[in-house]
Amino acid sequence: MNQNQVNQRGVITVVRAVDALADEIVKMNIKEVFGIPGGQIMPLFDAFYGKDAKIFLFRHEQGAIHAADAYGRVTKRPGVVMVTSGPGATNLATGLANAMMDSSPLVALTGQVPTSVFGRDAFQETDIVGLSMPIVKHTFMVKKPEDLIPAFKAAYRIATDGRPGPVLVDIPRDVQLSEVKGNGSGGINVNYKGVPEPDIGLVAYAVKLLMEAKRPVMLVGGGVCWSNSTEEALAIAEALWMPIVTTLPGKNCIPNNHPLFMGPAGMHGRVEADAALINSDLVLAVGTRFSDRTVGDFKEFQRGRRIIHIDIDKSEIGKNVKPSVGIIGDAKATLRMMLELIPKAAVKNEAFVNWLKSIKEAYEKFREQDDMPGFAPWKVLKVVREVTPPYAITATSVGSHQMWSELHWDVYVPGTFITSAGLGTMGFGLPAALGAKVAKPNVPVIDIDGDGSFQMTMQNLALVREYNLPIIVVIFDNSTLMLVRHWQMLLYSRRIIGVDFQANPDFIKIAEAYGIDGVRPSNYDELRSSVSRAIRNNEPLVVDVTIDRERDLVLPWVQPGKWLAEVTLPDGFKVNLRYGDGNE
Amino acid sequence: MNNYKISITLLNDGSVDPLVRALNVIRRGKVNVKSIIMSSNQNHVNVEVYVEGIEDEVNWVCNKLNKLYDIVNVSYTTSISIPKVQSLQVGERNG
Numbered sequence: 076m077n078q079n080q081v082n083q084r085g086v087i088t089v090v091r092a093v094d095a096l097a098d099e100i101v102k103m104n105i106k107e108v109f110g111i112p113g114g115q116i117m118p119l120f121d122a123f124y125g126k127d128a129k130i131f132l133f134r135h136e137q138g139a140i141h142a143a144d145a146y147g148r149v150t151k152r153p154g155v156v157m158v159t160s161g162p163g164a165t166n167l168a169t170g171l172a173n174a175m176m177d178s179s180p181l182v183a184l185t186g187q188v189p190t191s192v193f194g195r196d197a198f199q200e201t202d203i204v205g206l207s208m209p210i211v212k213h214t215f216m217v218k219k220p221e222d223l224i225p226a227f228k229a230a231y232r233i234a235t236d237g238r239p240g241p242v243l244v245d246i247p248r249d250v251q252l253s254e255v256k257g258n259g260s261g262g263i264n265v266n267y268k269g270v271p272e273p274d275i276g277l278v279a280y281a282v283k284l285l286m287e288a289k290r291p292v293m294l295v296g297g298g299v300c301w302s303n304s305t306e307e308a309l310a311i312a313e314a315l316w317m318p319i320v321t322t323l324p325g326k327n328c329i330p331n332n333h334p335l336f337m338g339p340a341g342m343h344g345r346v347e348a349d350a351a352l353i354n355s356d357l358v359l360a361v362g363t364r365f366s367d368r369t370v371g372d373f374k375e376f377q378r379g380r381r382i383i384h385i386d387i388d389k390s391e392i393g394k395n396v397k398p399s400v401g402i403i404g405d406a407k408a409t410l411r412m413m414l415e416l417i418p419k420a421a422v423k424n425e426a427f428v429n430w431l432k433s434i435k436e437a438y439e440k441f442r443e444q445d446d447m448p449g450f451a452p453w454k455v456l457k458v459v460r461e462v463t464p465p466y467a468i469t470a471t472s473v474g475s476h477q478m479w480s481e482l483h484w485d486v487y488v489p490g491t492f493i494t495s496a497g498l499g500t501m502g503f504g505l506p507a508a509l510g511a512k513v514a515k516p517n518v519p520v521i522d523i524d525g526d527g528s529f530q531m532t533m534q535n536l537a538l539v540r541e542y543n544l545p546i547i548v549v550i551f552d553n554s555t556l557m558l559v560r561h562w563q564m565l566l567y568s569r570r571i572i573g574v575d576f577q578a579n580p581d582f583i584k585i586a587e588a589y590g591i592d593g594v595r596p597s598n599y600d601e602l603r604s605s606v607s608r609a610i611r612n613n614e615p616l617v618v619d620v621t622i623d624r625e626r627d628l629v630l631p632w633v634q635p636g637k638w639l640a641e642v643t644l645p646d647g648f649k650v651n652l653r654y655g656d657g658n659e
Numbered sequence: 660m661n662n663y664k665i666s667i668t669l670l671n672d673g674s675v676d677p678l679v680r681a682l683n684v685i686r687r688g689k690v691n692v693k694s695i696i697m698s699s700n701q702n703h704v705n706v707e708v709y710v711e712g713i714e715d716e717v718n719w720v721c722n723k724l725n726k727l728y729d730i731v732n733v734s735y736t737t738s739i740s741i742p743k744v745q746s747l748q749v750g751e752r753n754g
């Protein structure tokens with residue numbers, strides 16, 4: 076196939092591989108891409124000239140890839156990021172690992188030095204394919220112009236094939252510039268995985284175990300969002316009146332105001348969720364990889380309780396926890412099958428749920444009475460949540476502010492809470508919020524950030540005015556890397572080192588430098604009115620909330636490797652976590 | 660701890676990338692690699708990895724390998740005696 080075209084002056088122009096790719100990208104209805112150009116990716120940028128796709132120019136490649144990651148989470152279609160070779164490509168490493176850990180679909184297009192100088196340490200040559208292999212789903216090194224479109228299409232498909240994740244396509248400059256001859260896809264040979272059908276025999280066995288259980292608990296992971304199975308999960312929980320606990324990504328999959336929702340369990344989880352798991356005799360785990368952060372002590376978790384594990388990824392079954400029954404399949408299909416088999420008049424253990432709710436109420440009451448001077452993190456979240464529409468999207472960075480959000484930010488609409496759970500990447504929040512805003516321009520987007528995290532990617536604030544992306548950034552400004560400080564206080568005998576900031580910049584001035592209003596509220600009313608005004612007027616805002624680091628201990632907290640029953644509770648809050656001690 | 664042979668068939672794309680990807684997975688498994696034998700033809704690369712470890716881990720490694728997009732087939736068998744490695748002798752002679 077000769078793809079040469081005749082331009083307006085009648086001159087025959089060569090269709091470079093990148094021109095064909097840019098056309099294809101537009102044809103695939105990919106209208107937004109993120110990135111930063113440089114020598115080796117200039118042809119691809121050039122190919123987008125005048126095309127019906129918008130390039131969002133970030134100020135650091137890490138920002139661009141986190142935005143693509145969030146875009147993928149919000150739209151469930153891979154975000155696309157384009158960067159140059161060498162430093163452009165290596166700046167993607169954190170973002171690739173982040174997307175991999177949180178199963179987020181994206182395609183990274185990296186420029187590469189021309190094939191003629193491969194391996195010669197050419198200017199800005201980095202073996203990004205070799206570097207990224209262990210932290211992505213798949214990589215393509217495109218060696219022939221004919222392979223460029225097939226490689227991109229395969230990458231795009233792989234990114235959401237089965238369990239989502241990032242795919243990298245490395246494109247040497249000479250390949251980008253070469254004329255496409257023929258329609259070859261010979262070099263691109265891929266074994267797609269697809270989604271296995273759940274085994275009906277195992278599903279029936281799982282239902283049998285479920286019906287035998289006295290205190291079954293559902294553990295929901297991020298896979299429930301990806302398979303769009305919130306409804307099915309709720310239907311099963313309601314049929315058995317089974318409490319639902321979640322992982323950190325799973326918090327995003329269940330409306331947090333549902334009566335059976337007990338919150339996330341684990342290291343920074345809610346006590347009622349920990350209590351549910353501790354006292355369960357069966358855990359129905361859906362779309363989760365059983366992170367050490369959720370379970371703490373794997374041995375203790377397996378003692379005296381049956382586990383049903385449903386996951387799309389075969390390698391997750393039995394990886395950390397050995398289930399009584401492991402079902403490989405899409406969560407939605409599997410839960411639907413289970414639902415069919417659950418008797419309509421199944422027994423409901425209301426007493427167990429009521430007991431868990433009493434713990435929840437006691438904890439909430441304790442927090443309300445706790446009058447921390449200045450701003451209390453949980454109350455900041457409560458106030459901001461009250462003035463934020465339920466459908467708003469929230470992104471967070473990583474640190475104590477994220478853990479407070481895990482505990483106290485209510486997610487009402489599944490899919491609206493974006494956080495770096497698996498990799499725990501500081502600096503994720505702001506670019507993720509920007510990516511979410513690109514994906515859903517009409518939805519308010521809030522970034523809950525830490526002062527440390529914010530400073531890692533804050534240069535991307537420039538995009539707010541550049542592209543009219545009015546997001547709201549709430550900085551929990553405790554002048555420290557609080558979560559590390561927390562560990563130093565509780566695990567390293569208060570030997571505080573290398574965490575406190577003596578000279579933080581003025582975040583209000585930073586905001587103003589980017590043409591954004593900044594406020595430093597002195598009380599909750601000011602906080603409430605400034606955030607609600609920004610939402611009402613669809614205006615960007617940076618809110619600098621001063622928090623006393625000496626009092627910013629995010630509790631309850633389960634020490635790494637410890638069993639949930641060993642949870643450290645906030646001072647002054649007592650609760651018996653054993654069901655059946657006459658306390659129900 | 661037992662000995663296992665992991666047999667892997669990969670697509671041959673004319674590069675060592677599929678092989679490196681597979682080895683990257685094995686690197687993260689809790690198994691000791693005793694020997695690797697590899698051969699290839701135009702379409703496929705065949706790799707036999709002799710490892711020592713517990714079956715659970717070997718199984719996990721195989722499940723992880725199975726996720727790769729250039730994997731055609733993965734399986735493992737138990738109680739295989741590890742072949743003597745020719746290259747070691749060469750190394751000794753050179754050293």
Ligand SMILES: Cc1ncc(C[n+]2csc(CCOP(=O)(O)OP(=O)(O)O)c2C)c(N)n1
Binds near residue numbers: 473499525527553556
């Ligand atoms: C890129 C990166 N570097 C280091 C860490 C380790 N770490 C985890 S939380 C944290 C503190 C985060 O500080 P900040 O953003 O101010 O949030 P805070 O804990 O104070 O709320 C650090 C340093 C990390 N998660 N990511």
Ligand SMILES: [Mg+2]
Binds near residue numbers: 474527551552
């Ligand atoms: Mg901080």
